[in-house]
Amino acid sequence: MTRAAQRGLRFFRTPKGLMLIILVALLGVAAPNSAGDGPRLLAAGALAAAALDVMIVYGMWGEWAFPSGALLTGLFIGGLVDPFERVQVVVVIAIAAIFAKHIVRLGGSHVFNPAALGLVASSVVFGSGQSWWAALPDLGAIGVAAVAVSGWWIARRLNKLPMVATFLGAYLVLFTVTAIAGSPDQVSEVFRSPDLQAALFFAFFMLTDPPTSPVRYRDQAIYGALVAAGSYAVFMQFGVVYFLLAGLLAGNAVEAGRRTVARRRRRTRSARARERLEANAHGAEAARAA
Amino acid sequence: MSKPRHFSGRLAALSSAAILAVYAVGYTVTEDAAQSAESGPAPTPTPRASADPTTSPTSTARGTSPAQTPTVTVQRATSTATPGASSGSYRDGTYVGFGTGRHGSIEATVTVEGGKITAVQISQCLTRYPCSRIGALPGQVVSRQSAQVDYVSGATDSSRSFIQAVTNALASAN
Numbered sequence: 001m002t003r004a005a006q007r008g009l010r011f012f013r014t015p016k017g018l019m020l021i022i023l024v025a026l027l028g029v030a031a032p033n034s035a036g037d038g039p040r041l042l043a044a045g046a047l048a049a050a051a052l053d054v055m056i057v058y059g060m061w062g063e064w065a066f067p068s069g070a071l072l073t074g075l076f077i078g079g080l081v082d083p084f085e086r087v088q089v090v091v092v093i094a095i096a097a098i099f100a101k102h103i104v105r106l107g108g109s110h111v112f113n114p115a116a117l118g119l120v121a122s123s124v125v126f127g128s129g130q131s132w133w134a135a136l137p138d139l140g141a142i143g144v145a146a147v148a149v150s151g152w153w154i155a156r157r158l159n160k161l162p163m164v165a166t167f168l169g170a171y172l173v174l175f176t177v178t179a180i181a182g183s184p185d186q187v188s189e190v191f192r193s194p195d196l197q198a199a200l201f202f203a204f205f206m207l208t209d210p211p212t213s214p215v216r217y218r219d220q221a222i223y224g225a226l227v228a229a230g231s232y233a234v235f236m237q238f239g240v241v242y243f244l245l246a247g248l249l250a251g252n253a254v255e256a257g258r259r260t261v262a263r264r265r266r267r268t269r270s271a272r273a274r275e276r277l278e279a280n281a282h283g284a285e286a287a288r289a290a
Numbered sequence: 291m292s293k294p295r296h297f298s299g300r301l302a303a304l305s306s307a308a309i310l311a312v313y314a315v316g317y318t319v320t321e322d323a324a325q326s327a328e329s330g331p332a333p334t335p336t337p338r339a340s341a342d343p344t345t346s347p348t349s350t351a352r353g354t355s356p357a358q359t360p361t362v363t364v365q366r367a368t369s370t371a372t373p374g375a376s377s378g379s380y381r382d383g384t385y386v387g388f389g390t391g392r393h394g395s396i397e398a399t400v401t402v403e404g405g406k407i408t409a410v411q412i413s414q415c416l417t418r419y420p421c422s423r424i425g426a427l428p429g430q431v432v433s434r435q436s437a438q439v440d441y442v443s444g445a446t447d448s449s450r451s452f453i454q455a456v457t458n459a460l461a462s463a464n
Contacts, residue, residue, distance in 0.1 A: 084423070129420045161297040165305035172309060176316035179323075188320035189393070191313065217297075239394055241419055 015158050016068045022150045033138040036083030041090045046074030048094040076115035079134025093118040109211050111256040116245040123242045135201035137194030151204025160208040162217045166224030167203050174232040202244045212252045227251035379405040380463035387459030389451035393417045398455035424448045
């Protein structure tokens, strides 16, 4: 086996590679049932994102790198956007998402989930819709099972199950309490297709994005609950179709802030430890001299 | 105590059971609301005798998720005529009506000149989905001189809200 083939095989065993395989499989199942131009938009989004990412990475580092993250971003955009959207708009969303990924950064990592940022921005700017056809809303219970099983497996591989569990728990509790409290008509759709499949797909595949989500279990739980609360607030206040993605962006921003604070604290702690060591060394030297 | 490398199986099972239980409660509590939303706010379009007879019912969307996987095909609204509202003669003026559905509300502004509907506008789109999908419906109201327009497959709820909004506006013009 050649070295390139071995590298390729190794990539498909990584979480990102596995995510790519699962996403392509789900989209493969969804495509025949997709109305409109779903597959064409998918290809346009993935190609535009990947091509731009390759160029940016080469321009910045002088290296050719396989654009796995950008491909995922493009697939998410193509799989979530309204299948009747114009191809040009999808290409613009993909380009904006990749630019945002490389520009909006804190501590060496991008702040926002690129696909979520691109889709929310396009909804606001172009009024473009979303269908979440990649979440298999047309396949009923089979679709729910396919998304849940594959999503559970990948979330377990990413070690992000606490985040998924707290998100889904908090999300459903908030909407259930609202229904019990007297507004069942306002939230009934959340418990049904296609919103149910969208929430599952979102929880397993988008919320768990490693660069923008926390690692420690406690932080994961807080993050999951926070995104659920943000999504709920956007849904109740504005009722827009991108409420889940808006909640995710809010969570991304808070997580970036938390990481920045933690990094500063770590730096301050190490600086103090260094000062103490130096002071001890000076003291020892002075004592020796005396 | 060492930190578990993975979310333990027991905790995962407990979490899943809790999530399913909450979902079941939420689903049950919203069952009636979902059913009444599904049946819709009983649109009462005002068909005109000269409504375009060449528009025949066409196939519906492959997808089953309303407003999510739309197709360009349309199906004829099958509402019943409202007695006394099919004359096609309205009082001149500009009328505003609201229609509300599962995915939000639509405000339609209808302009009547010389007893005929001359312009219809979706003046406010407060639905979760963009109103671009039902962008052809105002034109249909003008050409048919009636609120009896086609339901856009995949945007059934928005179509219904629009029909209801126009119907309410025309009710003031009668």
